[in-house]
Amino acid sequence: MFDALSDRLESAWKKLRGQDKISQSNIQDALREVRRALLEADVNLQVVKDFITEVETKAQGAEVISGVRPDQQFIKIVYDELVQVMGEENVPLVEVEGKTTVVLMAGLQGTGKTTATAKLALHLRKLNRSCLLVATDVYRPAAIDQLLTLGKQIDVPVFELGSDADPVEIARQGVERARNEGINTVIVDTAGRLQIDQDMMAELSRIKSTIEPDETLLVVDSMTGQEAANLTRTFHDQIGITGAILTKLDGDSRGGAALSVRQISGAPIKFVGVGEKVEALQPFYPERMASRILGMGDVLTLVEKAQEEIDLADAEKMQEKILSAKFDFTDFLKQLRLMKNMGSLGGIMKLIPGMGKLSDDQLKQGETQLKRCEAMINSMTKQERRDPDLLASSPSRRRRIASGAGYRESDVSKLVGDFQKMRSLMQQMGQGNFPGMPGMFGGGAMGNPLAAGNRPAPGWRGYPGGVPPTKKKKKEKKKKGFGTL
Structure with a gap:
């Protein structure tokens, strides 16, 4: 972005x-x-x-x-x-102790306001806050159905009275129900409007005065650049807002909105939308965004994304397996799928310091390599996944896996060989030893997924199953002029 x-x-x-x-x-x-x-x-x-x-x-x-x-x-x-x-620091969403917090969502037509409403509800649900969505957009065709679908997807109830009811009355009854049922937060989705549409702006003003929200959030399309800041100021002057949500920040927006909104409008950015999926909403941290702008990555956001997906008990079991060299292909497949749940490879790499400069071709190649790994592992039997040594000693098994996955036997050999070496290195590092890692992240299915090619590395070629010789054999081959691994 x-x-x-x-x-x-x-x-x-x-x-x-x-x-x-x-x-x-x-x-x-x-x-x-x-x-x-x-x-x-x-x-x-x-x-x-x-x-x-x-x-x-x-x-x-x-x-x-x-x-x-x-x-x-x-x-x-x-x-x-x-x-x-x-804005110097993150401004969290208000939570009123002992009563229902009311959030009013506003924005122009086409900014992704209804989707942002569902994203916010899911974010709050992850924080153990119960939510109710209220559908007051009676003008846009299927707007209510869209919110109902999104609510079902994230397991959050939606209050609606149909498209013939008065939006102000829908909002009032929705907030009243949330309070009666002891729901922590009610989020009111309003119809998109234009700044020049004074009737619609007046309706939004009536809804606000009726439900008296604790937060009034303006959903802004970051693709509009500095105009996003002017829009925020206009809404703030006419309606009064407490913050903004920037959407589509994962697209080809140039960043002007993020740098202009706070200074021009005086309203803080509270959340940013970084994808189309309903999980793709992040709290806005100025210091983290500054790091991304300067190409320094954003490790804290990466850690938070991982924490959402990783189970602590599973992580402890995985650590034990790594230290005892029992980490197998089943575990590796689980890690691949975990990374998929965290988002695209490109999105993850941009959060890692020094990796933001990778080209689109490199990232695309990395995605391809990871898919190849997954395809070959899926072609293995459960026994083969648990015991990679079976594959190292059996060319027939490797041929069967290669045929099932649609790749060459040498690709499977490379996968098995690199996996065994990686497992050995992980065990040594877990014990406090940090050996050199020549060739580990060279091109290959199990090496750096961003490296070019998928052929066996030169140092591994010629050994059955891609398994390196013992230290004793290494020395013998070196004397004979075969070189080192």
């Missing part, structure tokens, strides 16, 4: 590399690149001007830290200012 912005900022850092210190003369080229990067990302012009002024002032007044290069110091200043512009 911020690829173009990240690339531009990268060129700004290069302007300061090789310099002894930050000065008035050498900082101008870097600032020019930062200004251009922000404008191309469709950040509001006034926000850009204020941002550059603040960065320039802080950079010139910054004390030179021993051992830190000028470009690194400049990056830190830009990072701090990005966090400042986006």
Whole structure:
């Protein structure tokens, strides 16, 4: 989402590399690149001007830290200012102790408001907050049916009175039912409207005055760039909002909305939509977003995504298997599917520091390699998955698996060989030993899934089943001129 912005900022850092210190003369080229990067990302012009002024002032007044290069110091200043512009800290959703929290959802037509409503309900349900959805969009065809379908999908009840009822009355009765039933949070989905449609804006105002929400969230399409900030300000002036949800942040949006909304409207971004799936909603953390913009990854979000999918008891069992070298293909298949549940490979890689620069071709190739691994493992019997040594010693088994998965026997040999080596290395690292890992992440089915090709690595070719010889045999072959693994 911020690829173009990240690339531009990268060129700004290069302007300061090789310099002894930050000065008035050498900082101008870097600032020019930062200004251009922000404008191309469709950040509001006034926000850009204020941002550059603040960065320039802080950079010139910054004390030179021993051992830190000028470009690194400049990056830190830009990072701090990005966090400042986006709001400094996460602003959580209000939870009113001892009573039902009322959330009113508003937005323009086509921003993904109804889907965002369901996403928010699922997010709250994961936090053990009971929810009720209220469908007041009586104008858009099938809007109520859409919310009913989404509610069934996430196991959250939906209150509706049909498309002939008054939206204000639907909202009132829905909130009343939630309070009577002791439901923790009620989320009211309203009809999409246009800023120029004063009748619809007046209806939204009546709904708000009737149900007196604790939160009024505006759903904003991040693809609209700086216009998203202007829209937020308009709604805030006319209706009064407490926060915004940015949708479609996983698309080819240039990032201007995320950098403009807080400064222009004064309303904090509370959540961001990062995919079409109903699970794809994340709380907005300015410091994490700044890290992504600067290509530093977002490890905390990655850990949280993993925690949602990983069972603690399963993790402990997996650790025991790794330490005792009993980690098998069944366990590996489980890990592959766990990663799928966390999202696309591209989305995960962008959260890992240093991996955000991978090209689309590399990511696509990685997805393909993981699918090949899964196909070959699915072609194994349960016994073969539990005991990979069976495959190492049986060419006929490898041929059968290759035929069933649609690949070559050498592909299966590579998978088995790399798996055994990985299992051995995992055991050694678990015991505190950190051996060298030559060839482990070379191209191959079990190596780095982003590496090219799927042929056996040269050092493994020629050994039955791809199994490496013993240390004794290694030495003998080295004397004979076969080289090392």
